[in-house]
Amino acid sequence: MKRLLIPGGLTLMLLLGGCGDDTPEGPEEPEVQLPPGSDTNVTDEDPEDVEEAEEPEEPAGKEPDSDEIDPLSFFMDDGTTAQFEGEGMEFATLTIRTDYLEEDYVALYEDNGGTTILKVYRLADDKVELVKEEPEFYDDYNPTSEELEELEAVSTYLEFPLEEGNTFDDRTVVETGATVETPYETFKDAIVLESEESENATNRWYFVEGYGEVKREFITQEEGEEEFTVTSSLESIE
Incomplete structure (x- = not known):
């Protein structure tokens, strides 16, 4: 087969002639704006990336502590x-009424059959303080916010965390996770506190989260004598 050979110069002229088309272009067509949500609005973004971008960010702040204790859980x-x-002994039988006062204040009316003692506690994140103790109290205690704020600490009732070996005031945490029997229930996760009242006398308290104090003991033993114990144990809750 014979091939048609075109000189290189002629080829260049033909190409230049093609580039010199002066035909005017028509007016540009207006861009059509499609309504939001239209199926024709297609983007190159990955749908999963879009969803992730729309998720709200978690607010910055302190992460919750699963071990944090609510001081109020140590009261009825x-x-x-x-x-x-x-x-x-006769006065070991107790009736204790719980009354929540202003925020962070709890009053206990403790009747031992001989007298009623008012005890007021102030709650904080790291401790509970006894701020008022008054025997022979037979009325309801209705203080103002200002009166409560003016109360000064008498002693530390509890201090957190309640871990074995921790000491506050004259009390020491001697055991955690203890089993304690009461007429009301046998508790298996009690916290035991002790205080040496004298060389031969010890006070012991049993606390259970969700109930508060469920048992108390006064233990004494004189030299050459048997141990003597006075006990108050939770029997019922109304």
């Missing part, structure tokens, strides 16, 4: 009355 519910069975 507001308005409840607890009966404690007594052994060892």
Whole structure:
């Protein structure tokens, strides 16, 4: 087959002639704006990336501490009355009424059959303080916010964390996760506190989160004598 050979110069002229087309272009067509949500609005973004971008960011702040303790959980519910069975002496039988006052204040009315003692506690994140203790109190205590704020600490009732070996005031945490028997229930996760009242006498308290104090003991033993114990144990809650 014969091939048609075109000189290189002629080829260049033909190409230049093609580039010199002066035909005027028509007016540009207006861009059509499609309504939001139209199926024709296609983007190159990955749908998963879009969803992730729309998720709100978590606010910056302190992460919750699963071990954090609510001091209020070491008191009975507001308005409840607890009966404690007594052994060892007449005044070991107790009736304790719980009354929530202003925020962070709890009052206990402790009736031992001989007198009623008012005890007021102030709650903080790291401790509970006894701020008022008054025997022979037979009325309801209705202080103002200002009166509560003016109360000064008498002693530290609890200090957190309640870990074995920790000491506050004259109290020491001697055991955690203890089993304690009461007429109301056998508790298996009690916290035991002790205080040496004298060389031969010890006070012991048993606390359970969600109930507060469920048992108390006064233990004494004179030299050459048997140990003597006075006990108040939770019997009922109304």
